[in-house]
Amino acid sequence: MNSWNIFGHDWAVDMLINHIAHQGLRHAYLLTGPAGVGRRALATRLAQALNCPTPVAPGVACGVCRTCKQVEAGQQADLMVIQAEAEGGILKVEQVREVQKFLSLRPYQSPFKVVIFLRFQEANASAQNALLKTLEEAPAYALLLLTADNAEQLLPTIVSRCEVMRLRPLTVAGVTEFLAAKGVPPEKAALLGHLSGGRPGYALRLSADEKALAFRADKLDDLRHLLGAKRRERFAYAEKLAKDKDAFRKMLFLWLAYWRDVMLCSSGAQAELTNSDRAEEIESLAYALGLAQARAQTRAMELALERMGKNVNLRLLAEVTLMDLPQVR
Known part of the structure; x- marks a missing residue:
């Protein structure tokens, strides 16, 4: 387990901590990989690391303060989480316009305003084109985090304006270890490790289903x-x-x-x-x-x-x- 409490993807955590610690933060990141691999968790930890008022180290949030807990719940004043109404649905241009309004005002209580777009491959053409304008004109206090199955599903002009981070599936042993740490019985954890396709988030959800x-x-x-x-x-x-x-x-x-x-x-x-x-x-x-x-x-x-x-x-x-x-x- 790394300093962001994310199982696997140590290279991605290290890179983002380095970006924060050395003022190298990009204005937009695209986190790709299969659903359940850890895209949302990584985006959430980045939002916490940026806006935590009591970090334990540069780029490492405390995880226990009010801000960190609100970000974890997706309900912090300077955080906006955008997604299609249902998985497999359509993320619409009206939702992107709401983001533009949100970013037009400075942060209320944090250094950054963070917008997380979940499953952005579900955005229609109008929504993607609208976001392109936002990417080009985003204020310095804004951070845009997009998740998608793969970059090829998005407009090339959007991809080119983001730092792309490709999250790979974990090994069977890695997912099994993750589930065991979450209290899943060993035999069930071993089976789910195989069924998961290397996606710890998916495996954890399946363990309760x-x-x-x-x-x-x-x-x-x-x-x-x-x-x-x-x-x-x-x-x-x-x-x-x-x-x-x-x-x-x-x-x-x-x-x-x-x-x-x-x-x-x-x-x-x-x-x-x-x-x-x-x-x-x-x-x-x-x-x-x-x-x-x-x-x-x-x-x-x-x-x-x-x-x-x-x-x-x-x-x-x-x-x-x-x-x-x-x-x-």
Whole structure:
């Protein structure tokens, strides 16, 4: 654990502390990486480090004062957190205009006014263009922090005006250690370390979401059953799937990770399995199907997810996905 109490990303913490301590702070940072990797946590710690009235060292907030606690809660007077109304929604130009009004006034009680844009890849073209003007004309007391999955999702002109910091996923061992430190039981922490994709924030949320873990178990059990099922049963399952698009999509992501594990085993790759709790059945399936079929099923899940993002007939998509599953007794 580093001086900002962030698990992993020590290089990013060290860089930002150095920027603060040596008056090298940029006016805007773009923090990229998969959701749950620690983008928001890093942005929050930077806001605390800048505005904490009683820092323990240059660039290191105390974490316990009123300002630090308000920033942690996203409710400090000189902090504004902007995001789409719902994940996967649209961050609108009107929200950027509110930011412009916020920045037009000097800080109320802190050295800096900080704006954190969460999931800025969800901003529409008008919002991104409006922010470009803000980036070009931001006052000296303003700091803009953007988070996004990757820089390629944003206008190049926005990216070029930010210091880009790419946060990489942690190792399985790293996420497992993080969860253990949070009090997650060892066996559960080990499984979530594999399921997390190296994203500690996602793993921590999943550790408390028993419904999501039960959904995963059910859908993977369904897949193994369907591999030995007849066409009539597969058609019936497809009919049920088509009634709930969100559940269908979540299932496809789970099946995709499963087939990737089968493909890894088939290829003989010495890699960590995502579904480590099902290693025995995955190895058995890999032996039965071989690399070509495992690769074909992995690609089929990817294509199904791509098609789901378009105006597709869900019943037809479900039927095609299920009818193309191999028969394994």
